[in-house]
Amino acid sequence: MRGVDALNAVPHLLLGIVVASFFRGSLLAIVMVVMLTHWTQTARMVRSEILSLRQQDQFRAAVSQGFTRAQLIRHVGLPRVLGHLGVASGLLVPHAVWHESTLTFLGLGMPPHLPSLGSLLQFGQESLLSGSWWSLAVPAGLLVLTTVSLAGLFRSRVSHA
Structure with a gap:
């Protein structure tokens, strides 16, 4: 867990910028950035669940009854952790949208010819100086609406489960 703490000490956006700059314009780079910076929260959650399960x-x-460690993980630990992993993965989706949008807006994410909220924000910022405020407001509002609705969707499924 000390390695997890060390990785959590590095700002996620800074680490994302470094990784994305090596693989410019790649969806794989965006996925790697999100996975690299957010697996630590899931690892903490799984560890705490296993520690509470042991009690x-x-x-x-x-x-x-003499279960081996592998049997304990398969029959006792895995059923308890899988639900939590699904919820953690679902709640990561809105954050991944923000990461992609930020990196694309900074010019390190998706190429300009591919549809992305970050590229829409970038084009909106360029046209803002000419007085077209709506070309920035609409993608920004869409970004907020998308992430809030995705987070709400996954949170409502969590509360019903």
Whole structure:
């Protein structure tokens, strides 16, 4: 967990800029940036779930029955962690949209010919000086609406589960 803490100490956007600058204009670079900077929160969540699971009677009963470590993980730990991993992955989607938009806006994300909210924001910023404020307001509003609705969708599924 010390390695996780060390990676969390580095600002995500700064690390994203460094990684994306090596692979300019690549969707793979965006995916790598999001995975590299956000797996740590999921690792912390899984670790805390496993530590709390070790204190429960179900886990103690499995240990007393002679389950091996692999059996404990497969039969006791994995069913408990899979739901949390799905929720964590779903809640990561809005943040990934922001990462992609930011990196594309800075010129390190998707190429200009591919559709992206970041490229729409970049074009809107360029036309803002000519008095076309709506060309920036519409993509910015769409970005906020997209991320809020995705986060709301996943949070509502979490509360019903």
